Amino acid sequence: MGSLLFVMRIFLFLVLACNLLQAQPHFRVNQVGYLPQDQKVAVVFSKTPLQGKVSLVEAGTAKVLLHAKLNSVTHGNWGTFEHYYEVDFSKVTKAGTYYLQLGEVKSSVFPINTKAYTGIPETLLRFMRQQRCGYNPELDVFCHQKDGYSFYGPMKDTTFVDATGGWHDAGDQLKYLITSSYATAHMLKTYELYPDRFEVANGIPDILDEAKWGLDWLLKIHPDPKSLIHQVADDRDHAGYKMPDADNSDYGWGANSYRTAYFATGEPQGLGKYKSSATGVANLAGRCAAAFALAAKLWKYDADFAARCALAAKSVYALGREKEGYQQGNSVKAPYRYNESTWNDDMEWGAAELYRLTGEEAYLAQAKQYAVQSNTEDSWTVKDTTDHYRLYPFVNVGHFVLHGLVDRAFQKKLEGYYEDGIKYTLARGKKNPFKIGVPFLWCSNNFASSLAAQLILFEKMTGSKKYNAFLLAQRDWLLGKNPWGTSMYSGIPEGGEFPREVHTSLYALKKLEVPGGLVDGPVYASIYNNLIGIHLLLPDEFAEFQNQHVVYHDDLGDYSTNEPTMDGTAGSLLMMAHFLHN
DSSP states (O other): OHHHHHHHHHHHHHHHHHHHHHHOOEEEOOSSOBOTTSOOEEEEEESSOOOSEEEEEETTTOOEEEEEEOEEOOSOOBTTBOEEEEEEOTTOOOOEEEEEEETTEEOOOEEESTTTTTTHHHHHHHHHHHTBSSEETTTTEEOOTTEEEEESSSSOTTOBOOOOOSBOOSSSOOEEHHHHHHHHHHHHHHHHHOTTSSOBSSSSBHHHHHHHHHHHHHHHTOOSTTOOEEEEOOGGGOSSOOOGGGOOOBSSSOBTSOEEEEEOOSSOOOSSSOOOOOSOSHHHHHHHHHHHHHHHHHOOSOHHHHHHHHHHHHHHHHHHHHTOSOOOOOOSSSSOOOOOOOOHHHHHHHHHHHHHHHOOHHHHHHHHHHHHHHTTTTOGGGOSOOOTTSSOSSSOHHHHHHHTTSOHHHHHHHHHHHHHHHHHHHHHHTTSTTOOOSOOOTTHHHHHHHHHHHHHHHHHHHOOOTTHHHHHHHHHHHBTOSTTOOBSBTTOSTTSSOOOSOSSHHHHHHOOOOTTOEEOOOEEHHHHTTSTTOOOSSOOTTGGGOOSSEEOOOOTTOTTTSOEEHHHHHTTHHHHHHTOOO
């Protein structure tokens, strides 16, 4: 009888312990922190109902500054958790370091401070430097000095053309004009909007220094008015992990040797059974024209370089006019490639920047025409799904640039284009506790940072901050206010929860952690489960927080959610600069 009573007591103890464990709340906050005037809202969730008030506690003194209510979220849950709450501590503006506490459970520590984002843009730029091809300052090595042998060019195939330089695209070592043109133009536009928010190491702001690395490559691969190289290397690169200066991929001329340099023709391409679709080159030409025109205006350090950029802006834009349509990426081994199929948005941006540079009315008329043709058809923000990179880039900067050049009636039209996407994603965000507005397609984090950029540009266009809370929700999602409680940028914030087991050769071979890279981010399980070659190398540390629809893994083996991308990182600079207060 005594032994039975003992067993029953143990059973009751285990049941109680299980119930207590299920009742344990999980806090989700922006780990980088909040500006004093921000709306500051954390999410708390649990498997059982929560009661009481949440304390905002000063980390250094344990002083409680606020007892905040648990506001029940009724518009959706996530995974196995049934009970979600918001905790609003916006009224606290005092600078300091804090945590939230309910019972014995505490959130991660975060600052409230005007300097919360100090150093973040520079960290992103460090990652960009790590992606450099040619001379890599992070590794202090030279790589891919034989880029490349021509294909589809005006010369005989396998003629050497100098396509050295540029950036490696992601964890792999390919180079794409599709992403590099956007990254370069985005950095230049970010500097133009926020010129006082970047460090200066050699007389040139760091962001312009990195943008010039891109510009030098863009100039090199547009060697004459009729030629444009759109890709160097292909998925034959995917031959296991390797250091960039010891590249074992073989394109037919031995390991660590010549790589393919594909010229943009505006026609389908492919050296294997997988052929791209292509109808023109205007997507590439428009973005390059925008980058060159911006450089011509901004480059006060070298008049000859600025003049070269001005000429290149005109010639590459003319190439886009001649071959309207889109060029896609090329693959050989697998069907995965950049499937971009929009171009009006790019030509709008290029034409608007050229009008600002030259004052020639033809460019303005063409920019307006392209804007109307682009409208919302080129935007992912009004769609529930799309193919990988089909609607690229993920924010139409051309609408913002053109807005400052046209009459009020046309301005309202452009504002409406942006607002259509904002309203659509806002409605989507109301269906989950985190108010995240993006579909969880491959590279969903790029969508989130681009949506944040669109919201920022809308504020600048209209002077209205009516969507500011939605903007903050997208930013906070990327920095830890998400189901997994992790920042989506490697190494940010220092000492926080962020991607460590990133899908890169540098981590796989050297355990080298380079901060600042934006990883692809969560994807629909339907995408994850159907991709080739994914296998987790470690037990899933976030298993409790996954759901049957969307997954994220901090795991070297998951290239779909944990591979940092060059263009996603560059595309975050505008958002980060916006929140950096000097």
